[in-house]
Amino acid sequence: MRPMTTRIKLTCVAVVAAAYPVLVATMQAAPQAAAPQSGKPTITVGSQGPLPVHATFTKEQINDGSGLFLQNCAFCHGKDAGGGESGPDLTRSKLVASDKEGEKISEVLHGSRVGKGMPRFDLPNAQVMWLVAYVHSQQDAAMSQTGDRKGVDESDLHTGNATLGKAYFEGPGGCTRCHSATGNLAGVATRYSGLKLEEQMLYPESSKASVSVRTASGQSFKGPLEYQDEFTIGMRDGSGTYHSWPAAAITYTVSDPAQAHVVALARYTDADIHNVLAYIQTLK
Numbered sequence: 001m002r003p004m005t006t007r008i009k010l011t012c013v014a015v016v017a018a019a020y021p022v023l024v025a026t027m028q029a030a031p032q033a034a035a036p037q038s039g040k041p042t043i044t045v046g047s048q049g050p051l052p053v054h055a056t057f058t059k060e061q062i063n064d065g066s067g068l069f070l071q072n073c074a075f076c077h078g079k080d081a082g083g084g085e086s087g088p089d090l091t092r093s094k095l096v097a098s099d100k101e102g103e104k105i106s107e108v109l110h111g112s113r114v115g116k117g118m119p120r121f122d123l124p125n126a127q128v129m130w131l132v133a134y135v136h137s138q139q140d141a142a143m144s145q146t147g148d149r150k151g152v153d154e155s156d157l158h159t160g161n162a163t164l165g166k167a168y169f170e171g172p173g174g175c176t177r178c179h180s181a182t183g184n185l186a187g188v189a190t191r192y193s194g195l196k197l198e199e200q201m202l203y204p205e206s207s208k209a210s211v212s213v214r215t216a217s218g219q220s221f222k223g224p225l226e227y228q229d230e231f232t233i234g235m236r237d238g239s240g241t242y243h244s245w246p247a248a249a250i251t252y253t254v255s256d257p258a259q260a261h262v263v264a265l266a267r268y269t270d271a272d273i274h275n276v277l278a279y280i281q282t283l284k
């Protein structure tokens with residue numbers, strides 16, 4: 001995690017600082033101001049009117065936010081915040097549009113909608129701010145372009161080109177390092193369909209992390225990770241026997257094979273996603 005260097009200016013922020021001291025500190029730490037609002041395109045979509053006015057964020061904040069968003073939010077809200085199976089389209093959200101510097105979005109992240117399927121996130125304030133920066137940047141981008149909308153609306157699921165998707169799958173996507181259409185992905189489109197298939201392709205739920213462990217006495221174990229928290233590591237060895245240790249008493253390395261999907265997500269364009277999905281849909 002990139003360390004945040006904060007140089008807090010205390011002028012002009014007294015009122016806001018009272019309510020959101022750390023958020024403000026983070027924003028003050030952003031020295032190179034992003035492009036001013038007036039420099040942004042003014043074309044708008046539908047009846048949404050002028051682009052929402054909000055604090056400016058640095059490229060760095062937005063980039064860091066994009067990584068965090070992919071890992072924590074894309075699953076429900078879509079890779080580009082354009083909406084997913086269970087999470088609403090944040091690029092059209094009135095709440096986001098009326099948020100100035102994280103005050104409304106952070107409330108939601110801190111648990112105000114838990115009862116409605118939006119989980120609570122315990123993230124450091126700096127990271128909340130990165131997410132805020134990213135969500136705003138996605139909304140601005142969506143509102144300043146016409147057509148070619150991002151996101152995973154059901155209707156989007158049939159816009160891809162399977163031939164191009166196959167080429168991406170076998171070429172720049174690097175998918176064949178781990179998959180083959182006639183091997184582990186054979187029939188995948190009969191096991192899942194629609195958004196479920198897209199989610200599975202973007203981040204496979206079924207993926208299992210593995211762990212290799214070296215105990216203090218020098219024994220080694222390798223196998224599926226069954227349990228992990230701050231204090232305990234639990235796993236199953238080759239013979240299926242369950243072991244667990246205090247995390248502090250061993251050296252261990254966890255590897256999540258589906259991590260490649262997180263990397264892939266960051267590289268996909270929207271067209272790639274649609275094309276690859278169209279190709280995956282042919283694997284029946």
Ligand code: HEC
Binds near residue numbers: 074094
């Ligand atoms: C398990 C699915 C899920 C995940 C993961 C998730 N959300 Fe949500 N989110 C939802 C749902 C469902 C709602 C709608 C809640 C409601 O109806 O009030 C929502 C609502 C929101 C809203 C309010 C939108 C509005 O217009 O009211 C914001 C902002 C938001 N989420 C941001 C995030 C961010 C940022 C993350 C990642 C840190 C995230 N969400 C992760 C499901 C999710």
Ligand code: HEC
Binds near residue numbers: 173175188200206280
């Ligand atoms: C480094 C290895 C790796 C790479 C590269 C990789 N994946 Fe995966 N993929 C996995 C793992 C691990 C799983 C989970 C397997 C499971 O569910 O048992 C998975 C699961 C999937 C699934 C769901 C399969 C199922 O039966 O549920 C799809 C679809 C998929 N990947 C598509 C892709 C595509 C498309 C690419 C290229 C952009 C890609 N993967 C690149 C490792 C990889």
